[in-house]
Amino acid sequence: MSERRIGVYICYCGGNISDYVDCERVQDAIKHEEGVVVAKTTMFACSDAAQQEMIDDIREQKLDAMVVASCSPTLHLFTFRGVAERAGLNPYLYVQVNLREQCSWAHTDVPEKATEKAVHMVKAGIAKARLTEPLQKTRIDTVPRALVVGAGISGLRAALALSDLGISVYVAEKTDKIGGRVAEMGRMYPHDRRGSELIANLVEEAQKRENVQIYTQAELTEKSGSVGDFTVKLNVKGESIPLNVGAIIVTTGFNSYQPADGEYAYGTDGVLTLPEFKQLLDQCEGDLTYRGKPVGNVSYIYCVGSRGSSQKENPNDYCSRYCCNAAMHASSIAHDLSPGLHQFHLFRDIRTYGKYELLYQEARRKGALFIKFDDDEPPRVEKSNGCFRILVKDVLTNGEELDIESDLVVLVTAMEPRPNQPLNDVLKLPLGLDGFFKEIHPKLRPVETVIDGVFIAGTAQAPRNSAESVASALAATSKSAALLKKGYVELEPLIAVVDKQACTWCDKCVESCPYSAIGKIGSGEKEVAEINAAVCKGCGCCVPACPQGALGVRGYTDRQIRAMIDAMEARNG
């Protein structure tokens, strides 16, 4: 006989459940189940009145477990855990049964059988509740320091913002130069200032701060610990530096697409990528010249390396987002240098979104000509008599083939992910199909990753311009600071546990864990697996991997699951 005192509440959900499931019959069928002390039906279990009734029952009837048979736990698990907590009951003694999504809505045509199924489901819930144990959240004190990986515009801006909030920052930059791609970018839209100036200002400010330390030629080589309390090692110019940080922001930036040899005649002198052209513009004083010769005509070819256009294997499917705007801006700068310049923009689609449309207007006003070509018929670039001939079919004249002479050809090239396998091996962050780091949710959790305490920002995450990169860097700063300023984090206790008796340390579980949460620890005379409570997400991947059956997940133990199956099998009566 169970000594548990369980309260069971069966919700009508205002008809969503009770229209198909006879809730009163369910109540009748389960009220004599072992351990059930309270069995009630309610119109809306989530209503304030019903919640108060549950709290009163828990206190008066001295309940030590609770089952609510209502909707999906996604909707109300935390609501009813909260009810338990307010009544002084450990929230992990609560069990939710999903009668609505898994029964009434699924079987609207057979109410009789739906009712029968509901009885089984609630009995299974009660069987699980009988085996619940009070659990405590894991509390970890956080370290008020952060590591930023990559000293580009995103990393530097994040470092300053963290410093403003009183969080000490280490910045690890792999190369020997601070400033990343922006430092080499020349004049940038929309403010028309030089990237190198922006970076110089940020660096100057960072150098004034006592709590910002920038390492160049530094690589992250090791990471252990967990959210709020990581131990990391940097390899700085051959020297290993151990650091203790609470959060990590990854701002490792992008690579500019390098066209294949011969792609739009790339490799021939006078065919430049957009970053190369921007550097040329930055170096020119007075008229635009290339290798000492004045430039009369420039042709731009858009979407090189983006949107499936590439002569390389596995072309990038995405639009690189910044390049239309950057090419428009470059075109305006070129016009200002040489007002007599003829500029031809050969494009597939122009995507100067939002306020950047003004850059497009400005380029047109300055005389740039725009020629749309069909995706299937890209322009051809030929070298003849010291200049280039671009052959392109103009969509607006119904496919008239134009022959444009140009001194320079600018390939408006894509942003690509910046591969860094050693870093990936340390951080184990998931990459998207496009090769950029992947956030948890693109709208709702845009800078968080599946590794708690590790954030991503800037172009390491997706193609974007510097303004957007900085915005994401500041978002990552806020998320880091929210984590670190509280002083501690609380983690769900529903995680894997090891039966040390049964474990024989075969390390099968280590391979199965997607979060690297399993390590090895001595136990008496043998070695056994140990779960890092702060890293484990309770996904359960390791449980079936263990040949000894030595692993389980709290809240979903084998005993509980077997008891639920047994309860479902039992005949109604």
Added chain:
Amino acid sequence: MAKVNPAFIEKVTASEEFNATECMNCGVCSAVCPVEIDLLPRKLFRYALLGLEDKVLEHTPAIYQCLLCKLCEANCTADVHIAENVRFLRTYISKEVYKL
């Protein structure tokens, strides 16, 4: 194949009267034209803007066929001075080709 002639672009765009750069190729002008000119304004101006001088001159008869009735201009959504632009091209051809 049509050769783009930047010098022609310069002559065309240097004129203050010629504002075909505003054209967004919607085609209203073509739809309302009462004389069914075989070369429609939007295409003519595109030739001029792209510096396709040969193409423009090839269509000299069409340029002189226009009635300058301004029906297209009255309906133009982009305020292109279509009739003025046609007159500009006539002036150009008279001077440069017929040497009048």
